[in-house]
Amino acid sequence: MSLRRFALLAICVALAACSKVNQKNYSQLKAGMPKAEVEQLLGSPTECSGAAGFSSCTWGDQKTFISVQYAGDKVLMFSGKGLK
Template sequence: MLRRFALLSFFLLLAACNDRLSQENYARLKPGMTRPEVEQLLGKPTECSGAFGFSSCTWGDQQKFISIQYGGDKVLLFSGQGLR
């Protein structure tokens, strides 16, 4: 039982260290970045929507997120909340 707990703790710690929704990654975002560049940094978005050449994608949930607005395939604006 102790071994299972230790193994589970290790994987949870590893997952926390690999969290892409961080202040460090947010600081790397720049206007003009392409969608593939953003997805290389943050992974696939949780959700996207858009029309007429503009789209908005969000990574995360209501407590911790990064939201990016694209014009065509380029970052126009971005915001974040709950990042560490």
């Protein structure tokens, strides 16, 4: 394996290990938590949508994700999949 490929692989592994989409962070989510506190914990969401005072934001991808639903700027519900 060339040095360049090894370095690229090492960077990818390091980035995956640093993901904020994990069981530890998921367990810190609480109903009523402000949106700003969730984003401080998980970082910027991958995508958000909403209407009429309700919104839903997701962090991660289709295999590993955390999804948070808000009423106003407070956590209403949350779920996760594939967390380690």
